[in-house]
Amino acid sequence: MGIKDRLFSFRKVWCIVIVTVLTVCYLFTSFTYADDSMQVNLAVLRGEKGTTVTVPLTVKNVPESGIYTCSFWVDFNPEIFSSVSITPGELIINPSDFYSNVNNTKGFVAMVFEAPADESRVIKNDGTMAYIKFTIADNASDGVSFLTYNLSRSAVFTTGIDEIKGILYNNGAVVIGKAAIPSVIPTSTPTVTPTPTSIITPTSIPTPTSNFTPTLTPTPFSTPTVTSTPIPTSTEFPVIPTLPPEQVTPISTPPTGNIQVPKDIDTHWAKLYILRLISMGVVQGYPDGTIKPDNNITRAEAITALMKAIGYGPAENPQFDFADKNEIPDWVKGFLKTALDMKVVSGYEDNTFRASRNVTRQEVVIMLMKTFKFEPSDISVNSFADDEKIASWSKRYVNTACNLGIIKGYNDNTFMPDKNVTRAELFTMIAKCFEYLDR
Missing domain, CATH: 2.60.40.680 (Immunoglobulin-like)
Incomplete structure (x- = not known):
């Protein structure tokens, strides 16, 4: 056998060895991964x-x-x-x-x-x-x-x-009974959800919805410079009164159809909370099939979600005296009238409403607690490092929300009351209110 033939034979054997080793390693890794999978x-x-x-x-x-x-x-x-x-x-x-x-x-x-x-x-x-x-x-x-x-x-x-x-x-x-135990149990596999004509389906809580669907995709609004902190006209927050039936009409018919899972929440931490609100008709996706969960939520969007959550449709013929009433989107006006009647929200000292302004954590807590009629509390189970930054007009409502587990602080033990709230965060808080009431 010549040198050339011997080299060829050696290379051939070496290639076979490498392929064999790689194959064994691949199989070992694959089976190890399967054994270690959660x-x-x-x-x-x-x-x-x-x-x-x-x-x-x-x-x-x-x-x-x-x-x-x-x-x-x-x-x-x-x-x-x-x-x-x-x-x-x-x-x-x-x-x-x-x-x-x-x-x-x-x-x-x-x-x-x-x-x-x-x-x-x-x-x-x-x-x-x-x-x-x-x-x-x-x-x-x-x-x-x-x-x-x-x-x-x-x-x-x-x-x-x-x-x-x-x-x-x-x-x-x-x-x-006497049925035989099956030797094989069917495995759950992901399914591709077809695009239905409706993205709503009913759940156990017959909560209502309305035909309102914004045709425009909202974008984060720049926050105007505010010279003074928006505070309520009174430091004493009244108990929310029961509305006369002529002011708002709850819609009792639950929506029907199949849920279309928005394409941008598949791996989001708030996925289950958002799906619950979608199924209840509280949340509707954008025309492009997204929820945009990490976008900041505006006052107009928050009010719409909150009013839908408790089963109220938009009030008819809403009229406002706000200085910026012409800047209030048409799709929120009916819900805003309802929220104002319920004293869930109010305007600012300069007689503006600022519908496009982003909502902060302490602001949304007040709106949320008033919407679900949770009483403010002087007792707090938490002691946040930035407790002094929580405004006096929101502190008792923050106490209640934290005590009930509706909202939590951050890893560094801060509450960050002036931090903007995302859409996913508000939807999670609403879902947690329902879960608390379901207990």
């Missing part, structure tokens, strides 16, 4: 008609960075189960970090965990996140009823913006 598991249990089975929802292979916030949505057959309830599991140290919503009519249970801003209760261990109790109907037939995740509404985040990818969602099942 899992969200629902158990498979057996039960008899008329009895209640408790299905644990567990997490496994939680990353070292931990779970800062997560949301899970589980669908079930409402014809099989007469009632369903949920309680937090051992991983939830403080029940105030856990929110849930069960719809026995539509057949779903949704849950959200959110650690406090100081990350003191971030989940870093494997274990049980929640227990879901299913009561099997007396007339249920023997068989298997699967419990499946809705992946478009399920997500896990290590921080407010860092989503954990590649999670394995293992569905569960309730085996009724």
